[in-house]
Amino acid sequence: MNEDVSDGWAASAVAWIVEQGEDGDYGRRFVLDAPMRARIEGRGFRNALDVGCGEGRFCRIMQRAGIRTTGLDPTEALLARARELDPTGNYRLGRAETMELSAEFDLVVSYLSLIDVPDLGAAIARMVAALRPGGTLLIANLTSFSTAGQPDGWTRDGEGIPRFSIDHYMEERAIWVSWRGIRIQNWHRPLGTYMTLLLDHGLQLRLFVEPEPAGGDPERNAVHRRVPYFHIMEWQKPA
Ligand SMILES: C[S@@+](CC[C@H](N)C(=O)[O-])C[C@H]1O[C@@H](n2cnc3c(N)ncnc32)[C@H](O)[C@@H]1O
Known part of the structure; x- marks a missing residue:
């Protein structure tokens, strides 16, 4: 597929599967998983959709927490791996922007x-439509400061000290990023773009955290503390 129309996921699937392994990559393992699990476990959720x-991997975590889970993704090779690791799971091929699911989750x-x-607007509209009244939308995302620095945010200053620079923060754009055989397109958008779309659907913000690393390698964690990559938001659809 031509790069102009591909987002790189099909060609990157094998390297992505290796990168995630059993336990997820560094950021998932030592930064995001613990606070994400804390939001899903023991809260009585019965029926989840992972977009x-x-x-x-997170579908399997939710299934083990006793939540019946449907996984949706447009990358066939990733879904094939999901089905291989979880043969009784429910995995569907599709895009967030065009998925047709009733308010059942x-x-x-x-x-x-x-x-x-x-x-993004179409995707959030479909995600909200898939939630039953009172349901929860749980989002882990790259911070907009971090995406505003892609693809070359970390450089060395005149004294050789690594610095992270961001630019064109207000300009929504697609960026190609590459690491260890993965080459994919990400989108930078200002945080306000996400928040406005979510608020416009009448969702209520219940949680906003910038999780700190826990465990892992102190040097890598120091980088995560200097320039956090992630935030987690939880929104509730009015009953
Ligand atoms: C960074 S990966 C995250 C995968 C998984 N949630 C995890 O945490 O390991 C992003 C995923 O989004 C999928 N994706 C790309 N475009 C999408 C779209 N339009 N709708 C839904 N998913 C999409 C990709 O195929 C890929 O599996």
Whole structure:
């Protein structure tokens, strides 16, 4: 597929599966998973949708927490891996912007997938439509400061000290990023773009956190503390 129309996911699927392994990559393992699990476990959720589920790692986590989970993703090779690892799971091929699901879920999750979605407005509208009244939308995303620095945010200053620079923050744009055989398109959008779309659907913000790393390697964690990559938001659809 021509790069102009591809987002890189099909060609990157094998490297992505290797990168995630059993436990997820560094950021998932040591920064995001613990606070994301804390939002789904023991809260009585019964029926979840994971939008942009990739190879299904967080779907399996939700299933193990006793939540019946549907995973949705447009990348066939990632869904094939999800089905291989979870043969009884429910995985569907599709895009967030065009998925047709009724208001049947009490939990909709986007775990680092909104940055991959070209039409954010359409995706959020479909995610809200898939929630039953009173349901919860749980989002882990790259911070907009971090995406505003892609693809070359970290450089060295005149004294050789690593600095992270951001630019054109207000300008929504697609950016190609590459690491360890993965080459994909991400979207930078100002935080206000996300917040306004979510608020315009009448959702109520219940949680906003910038999680700190826990465990892992002190040097890598120091980088995560200097320039946090992630935030987590939880929104509730009015009953
Ligand atoms: C960074 S990965 C995250 C995968 C998984 N949620 C995880 O945390 O490991 C982003 C995922 O979004 C998917 N994706 C890309 N475009 C999408 C779209 N328009 N709608 C839904 N998912 C999309 C990709 O196929 C990929 O699996």
